[in-house]
Amino acid sequence: MSDPSPPIIVWFRQDLRLSDNPALSAADGRTVLPVYILDEEAPGAWGIGGAARWWLHHSLTALAEGLAARGLPLVLRRGPAGRELSALMAETGADTVHWNRCYEPYATKRDAAIKAEFAERGLAARSFNGSLLAEPWTLKTGAGQPYRVFTPFWKALLAAPPPEPPLPVPGGLRPPARVPAADDLASWRLLPTRPDWAGGLRETWTPGEAGAQARLADFLDGPVAGYKTMRDFPGVEGTSRLAAHLHFGEVSPRQVWAAARMLEAVEGGTGTSGIDSFLREIGWREFCYNLLYNYPDIPDRPLNPRFEAFPWTPDATTLSAWQRGRTGYPIVDAGMRQLWRTGWMHNRVRMIVGSFLVKHLLQPWQAGEAWFWDTLVDADLANNACGWQWIAGCGADAAPYFRVFNPVLQSRKFDPEGAYIRRWVPELAGLPDAWLHEPWTAPADVLRRAGVTLGTVYPRPIVDLAAGRDRALAALATLGEAS
DNA sequence: TTTTGAGTTGTTCGA
DNA sequence: GTCGAACAACTCAAA
Numbered sequence: 001m002s003d004p005s006p007p008i009i010v011w012f013r014q015d016l017r018l019s020d021n022p023a024l025s026a027a028d029g030r031t032v033l034p035v036y037i038l039d040e041e042a043p044g045a046w047g048i049g050g051a052a053r054w055w056l057h058h059s060l061t062a063l064a065e066g067l068a069a070r071g072l073p074l075v076l077r078r079g080p081a082g083r084e085l086s087a088l089m090a091e092t093g094a095d096t097v098h099w100n101r102c103y104e105p106y107a108t109k110r111d112a113a114i115k116a117e118f119a120e121r122g123l124a125a126r127s128f129n130g131s132l133l134a135e136p137w138t139l140k141t142g143a144g145q146p147y148r149v150f151t152p153f154w155k156a157l158l159a160a161p162p163p164e165p166p167l168p169v170p171g172g173l174r175p176p177a178r179v180p181a182a183d184d185l186a187s188w189r190l191l192p193t194r195p196d197w198a199g200g201l202r203e204t205w206t207p208g209e210a211g212a213q214a215r216l217a218d219f220l221d222g223p224v225a226g227y228k229t230m231r232d233f234p235g236v237e238g239t240s241r242l243a244a245h246l247h248f249g250e251v252s253p254r255q256v257w258a259a260a261r262m263l264e265a266v267e268g269g270t271g272t273s274g275i276d277s278f279l280r281e282i283g284w285r286e287f288c289y290n291l292l293y294n295y296p297d298i299p300d301r302p303l304n305p306r307f308e309a310f311p312w313t314p315d316a317t318t319l320s321a322w323q324r325g326r327t328g329y330p331i332v333d334a335g336m337r338q339l340w341r342t343g344w345m346h347n348r349v350r351m352i353v354g355s356f357l358v359k360h361l362l363q364p365w366q367a368g369e370a371w372f373w374d375t376l377v378d379a380d381l382a383n384n385a386c387g388w389q390w391i392a393g394c395g396a397d398a399a400p401y402f403r404v405f406n407p408v409l410q411s412r413k414f415d416p417e418g419a420y421i422r423r424w425v426p427e428l429a430g431l432p433d434a435w436l437h438e439p440w441t442a443p444a445d446v447l448r449r450a451g452v453t454l455g456t457v458y459p460r461p462i463v464d465l466a467a468g469r470d471r472a473l474a475a476l477a478t479l480g481e482a483s
Numbered sequence: 484t485t486t487t488g489a490g491t492t493g494t495t496c497g498a
Numbered sequence: 499g500t501c502g503a504a505c506a507a508c509t510c511a512a513a
Contacts, residue, residue: 141511149490149510232492284491304509351492390491402505403493410493469494473505480506487513496504 015249022128028170062208100130105296136293148396212245227274234346235419243378302394331411343377360468
């Protein structure tokens with residue numbers, strides 16, 4: 001016997017929120033069965049990284065609580081998504097599933113296959129846009145090609161019809177009469193044990209929709225005003241820190257957009273406020289998704305094929321020193337330790353450590369990408385791939401080849417008083433500002449008074465800056481000769 | 484089709 | 499200390 005009122009299955013993915021959730025709202029007034037599937041078997045998928053697994057656990061907990069407050073369950077299942085959805089439909093008599101789209105290559109393939117299979121069986125799969133301001137197939141150049149340069153992409157996005165206003169939490173969702181068997185979240189073992197390295201994450205983040213909305217409100221209430229300049233100073237809380245919330249869909253870009261525009265209207269936006277700079281960053285997220293959708297190889301291969309021949313010098317010892325924050329360059333080590341400890345790194349510092357790894361150390365950008373993937377709570381396939389290709393110079397819209405960040409100059413410029421370095425590299429905290437950014441140049445007595453012994457307490461530089469820069473430029477020059 | 488202006492986030496060198 | 503130019507050549511996107 002089939003259920004007299006079979007539910008609509010709402011499949012949550014990277015949209016772990018109840019507000020502005022088109023797939024959920026489209027089921028308003030109906031019986032719904034909310035589902036999350038841990039699908040680690042989709043071909044081509046990048047398995048969720050360690051820090052992101054921690055976040056996912058807490059975000060799912062928050063989502064389940066939000067649903068429970070409305071009398072609804074969250075059914076957790078594990079396995080191939082198509083198989084699990086089919087099973088749930090058989091168990092409940094449901095003939096319709098809703099989801100908000102994902103854009104990772106493995107996900108678009110998998111979802112298209114599910115849709116096709118369901119259509120053959122007379123089942124309905126309805127997908128919605130819950131994660132982007134503009135679908136990645138809508139914005140094209142005059143020649144009908146995907147954009148490969150940010151600025152024209154951004155202009156096109158601004159010229160397009162504005163995003164729809166965000167949706168409220170639907171008020172008429174009805175719980176199903178029967179709830180199918182579900183996994184216990186703890187059985188997924190998303191949280192670290194032995195050792196529990198998540199202490200710094202717990203201190204830093206509040207995953208979940210409420211935490212995301214609070215973070216957005218706090219940011220728009222204060223730091224956004226000075227965002228244009230202050231976002232470059234890692235010792236200051238000048239950025240939004242919304243990346244992970246956006247990745248997991250605890251807040252939608254439409255909600256961010258609407259809230260920022262509202263604030264701009266209230267303040268009589270002049271175009272010089274931090275709001276426009278901030279929205280540009282939301283635009284970068286869109287651009288990265290656009291690139292990933294249209295060039296699905298970018299997580300693995302350089303968009304500029306000439307870089308296939310780049311003479312990288314992969315070396316496990318070098319990579320390990322970078323990962324552990326033992327390069328001897330304080331700003332680099334501070335960033336890598338912030339990442340390890342909190343699952344996040346300030347954007348300015350991401351560029352510095354990225355440039356250092358691929359230029360001065362000549363390690364393949366994919367090695368940095370993989371490390372970020374495992375350690376960032378906001379690990380996002382589109383953003384991560386684009387960021388690393390940009391800093392490596394192999395993306396379509398890349399920095400000029402000669403743009404090699406000098407970690408000492410960057411450090412002096414953006415952490416002039418050393419607040420960031422002293423926080424994350426405490427063994428150098430006693431050094432005066434004049435020497436903090438390059439301790440190997442400090443006189444012996446200055447080092448002694450600060451309690452710093454180079455080579456033991458703190459490493460000597462892993463590479464000479466000038467030599468590393470010259471080596472990188474020489475390596476880049478080989479690409480020109482090859483063609 | 485051809486032309487033209489431009490391209491997130493920089494560094495170094497020499498005046 | 500400050501300032502402007504040089505740093506390759508190429509590709510993109512629109513006119």
